[in-house]
Amino acid sequence: MTAPALIVVGREVDRRVGAPRVHAPRQEYFDWLQGPFASRTSTRSVRRLFYNRFVAGWPELPAWFDEPLLVRLGLQDRALRETGKRAGPSSDAGSYISYLSLVRGVRLDADYVLSRNWESLFHPRVAPALGVDLDLLDAHTARMRQLGYRAGGASRSALTWALARLALWRGDPDTTTVSHDELLEFGELIRGYCRRPDAGFIRASLVHGARSGQDPQVLADQFGKACRARLHTLHVLLFNIDQVAAPPRRDLRRDDLWREQLVPPGTAPGLAAPIERWLALRLHSSDRAGSVRQARDAFRYLLRWLATTCPEVTSLDQLTREHLETYLGWLHDYLNPRSGQPLAVQTRYTYLSPLLQFFRETSDWGWDGVPARRLLSRSDLPKLPVRLPRYIPRDQLDPLMAAVEQLPDPYQRTALLLLRWSGARRGEIARLTLDCLDAYPDGHPRLRIPVGKTYTERSVPLHPEAANALRELIAHVRGTETVAWQDHTAEATVQFVFVRRGQPLGRHFLFTDPLATACKQVGLIDSRGRATVTAHRFRHTVGTQLAEGGARIQTIMAILGHSNAQMSAYYSKVSDPVVKEQYEQIIAAGGRVAGPAAEAVLTNRLDAETVDWLKTNYLKTELELGHCLRLPQEGPCECDLYLRCTKFFTTSDYIPRLRARLAVEQQLVQDAVERGWAREVERHGTVLDRLRDLLTKLGGLDEQTD
Numbered sequence: 113m114t115a116p117a118l119i120v121v122g123r124e125v126d127r128r129v130g131a132p133r134v135h136a137p138r139q140e141y142f143d144w145l146q147g148p149f150a151s152r153t154s155t156r157s158v159r160r161l162f163y164n165r166f167v168a169g170w171p172e173l174p175a176w177f178d179e180p181l182l183v184r185l186g187l188q189d190r191a192l193r194e195t196g197k198r199a200g201p202s203s204d205a206g207s208y209i210s211y212l213s214l215v216r217g218v219r220l221d222a223d224y225v226l227s228r229n230w231e232s233l234f235h236p237r238v239a240p241a242l243g244v245d246l247d248l249l250d251a252h253t254a255r256m257r258q259l260g261y262r263a264g265g266a267s268r269s270a271l272t273w274a275l276a277r278l279a280l281w282r283g284d285p286d287t288t289t290v291s292h293d294e295l296l297e298f299g300e301l302i303r304g305y306c307r308r309p310d311a312g313f314i315r316a317s318l319v320h321g322a323r324s325g326q327d328p329q330v331l332a333d334q335f336g337k338a339c340r341a342r343l344h345t346l347h348v349l350l351f352n353i354d355q356v357a358a359p360p361r362r363d364l365r366r367d368d369l370w371r372e373q374l375v376p377p378g379t380a381p382g383l384a385a386p387i388e389r390w391l392a393l394r395l396h397s398s399d400r401a402g403s404v405r406q407a408r409d410a411f412r413y414l415l416r417w418l419a420t421t422c423p424e425v426t427s428l429d430q431l432t433r434e435h436l437e438t439y440l441g442w443l444h445d446y447l448n449p450r451s452g453q454p455l456a457v458q459t460r461y462t463y464l465s466p467l468l469q470f471f472r473e474t475s476d477w478g479w480d481g482v483p484a485r486r487l488l489s490r491s492d493l494p495k496l497p498v499r500l501p502r503y504i505p506r507d508q509l510d511p512l513m514a515a516v517e518q519l520p521d522p523y524q525r526t527a528l529l530l531l532r533w534s535g536a537r538r539g540e541i542a543r544l545t546l547d548c549l550d551a552y553p554d555g556h557p558r559l560r561i562p563v564g565k566t567y568t569e570r571s572v573p574l575h576p577e578a579a580n581a582l583r584e585l586i587a588h589v590r591g592t593e594t595v596a597w598q599d600h601t602a603e604a605t606v607q608f609v610f611v612r613r614g615q616p617l618g619r620h621f622l623f624t625d626p627l628a629t630a631c632k633q634v635g636l637i638d639s640r641g642r643a644t645v646t647a648h649r650f651r652h653t654v655g656t657q658l659a660e661g662g663a664r665i666q667t668i669m670a671i672l673g674h675s676n677a678q679m680s681a682y683y684s685k686v687s688d689p690v691v692k693e694q695y696e697q698i699i700a701a702g703g704r705v706a707g708p709a710a711e712a713v714l715t716n717r718l719d720a721e722t723v724d725w726l727k728t729n730y731l732k733t734e735l736e737l738g739h740c741l742r743l744p745q746e747g748p749c750e751c752d753l754y755l756r757c758t759k760f761f762t763t764s765d766y767i768p769r770l771r772a773r774l775a776v777e778q779q780l781v782q783d784a785v786e787r788g789w790a791r792e793v794e795r796h797g798t799v800l801d802r803l804r805d806l807l808t809k810l811g812g813l814d815e816q817t818d
Contacts, residue, residue, distance in 0.1 A: 306336035382427030535654035
């Protein structure tokens with residue numbers, strides 16, 4: 113929507129740049145006062161007096177703008193914490209200054225706008241004369257209530273605070289033209305205002321009661337936080353009425369600023385250019401922005417270290433393996449400035465893996481300005497410990513879920529119930545859409561989990577208790593008519609379930625806070641009062657219960673959304689009784705065992721490493737005619753070729769396959785004899801003898817087979 117043109121004293125005011133800073137003619141302002149104060153003679157007289165005093169004090173309006181802020185506020189002679197009505201030609205001229213801004217289009221500076229109270233702008237007598245649309249304000253207030261804001265005056269107060277100051281700062285009462293860039297700019301101006309040396313003094317002159325004794329800088333910081341919260345509330349409203357397309361952020365800053373600074377300022381061009389090129393390439397590929405940002409942070413660590421330790425290195429092609437070895441040692445010993453502790457292994461891995469990929473790819477591609485060979489290998493990455501999933505034991509899970517069911521907030525209660533019964537990740541639950549719940553043909557609830565870590569959607573069965581809670585929440589959210597949001601993970605515009613007051617709820621509110629409350633109620637806390645159960649442990653619990661219930665690996669993969677069987681197989685490690693039972697049934701129960709490795713299996717002489725690997729990889733050992741106990745580090749398997757490998761064994765379950773293979777080998781021997789291929793006769797004859805030997809030991813060789 114374009115701003116309406118405003119004609120004042122024969123001039124067209126461009127609201128985008130503001131009108132010239134000149135005083136309004138005396139008669140023009142006095143005539144305007146007749147509108148809102150027609151029946152109030154004394155009020156008009158006072159306003160005229162204030163106008164005359166203000167113009168006499170600053171005949172040229174720019175001179176007033178150039179005055180120190182305390183002078184313009186009438187606080188120049190005040191003592192710290194001295195409160196009371198301000199008096200003086202500047203502080204008394206608030207009505208005239210409002211007229212200059214909203215009627216004549218003179219833009220006010222943010223520092224002045226943030227230092228005064230402007231409640232009178234929305235008075236029913238004054239607002240229409242200033243161009244303020246009270247009907248629009250009522251519509252905005254109703255929409256906020258629909259979004260979930262309370263019906264009291266707090267939400268309206270936040271709205272009027274933000275609208276008044278934006279209107280005065282813009283020099284335009286038409287708030288239907290407020291843009292996203294203006295919201296961000298005003299947010300930065302709020303931060304700048306709170307950094308002013310006199311901001312605390314100004315705030316101390318305005319507060320009363322218990323807060324009057326607080327440190328002035330604390331008061332300034334609190335004011336800045338409150339201002340940004342009010343501006344954020346306005347952003348939420350404007351987004352939900354489709355006036356602003358960009359979704360609201362609580363910090364009122366763009367979320368993509370990091371893309372404009374991929375390397376630290378002042379980085380030598382020879383260092384910066386290849387890194388920026390590689391990161392930009394990844395941004396334009398299928399990599400998620402979060403992954404690229406992590407890679408950017410990894411380079412920033414390296415570049416800062418180079419600037420401090422090796423300032424002579426100004427180009428990446430000057431880097432050597434010795435430089436990287438020194439950097440590895442420095443990173444290993446580096447202390448986190450916040451905690452004073454060394455970096456965690458996972459953190460060091462995160463900082464090194466992008467460098468490994470960069471040096472590998474750019475050297476393979478033959479880029480200029482980079483090392484010609486790889487400077488890092490996978491052996492340089494720290495070894496990450498592989499831990500078993502931490503499921504929640506039944507004696508803790510039952511009382512914890514009882515506490516969860518008593519949570520008063522429906523969003524938090526539903527989120528934790530979904531966490532318990534779906535096995536989904538926190539981010540997946542937080543991004544559920546309004547159409548996520550349907551049913552199987554038999555009526556059992558089914559949950560569609562959005563694209564997440566593995567780039568795939570999936571549908572999983574859902575416990576009726578969680579489904580009922582989700583169904584009620586969906587009905588409530590539909591009634592708020594919240595607008596759709598962009599799901600950057602799924603790359604689609606969707607309507608989320610977990611939305612309150614027009615914006616998606618955060619993971620801390622949905623999971624961390626209510627889980628801490630529930631854990632405290634049932635005593636699941638440590639010595640420092642922190643919850644001992646994390647949200648992710650519910651996912652581990654679902655996986656473990658599936659494994660203990662005899663679910664196949666494919667089922668666990670489908671429900672948990674794993675991309676490979678190895679991830680799901682970890683849950684088999686947890687359920688030792690089930691693994692032991694299956695292991696014994698498959699290997700040693702009921703049937704005979706034959707082959708070079710049979711004795712080791714039957715006499716339990718397998719080493720611990722082999723047993724541990726087999727517990728989670730047994731399905732991978734299957735061959736055509738049996739199993740191979742060879743570990744991955746022992747190289748490729750030759751069991752199928754010779755059937756004499758020391759790692760090969762087979763069971764009576766494979767007798768039909770062995771007989772079929774025997775028949776094939778017999779045909780191959782006959783064919784080789786007819787063709788005169790002596791070497792092939794010998795080779796197939798050897799395999800034939802081996803097959804007869806295995807079938808004999810398994811009791812599967814009969815006269816018809818032989």
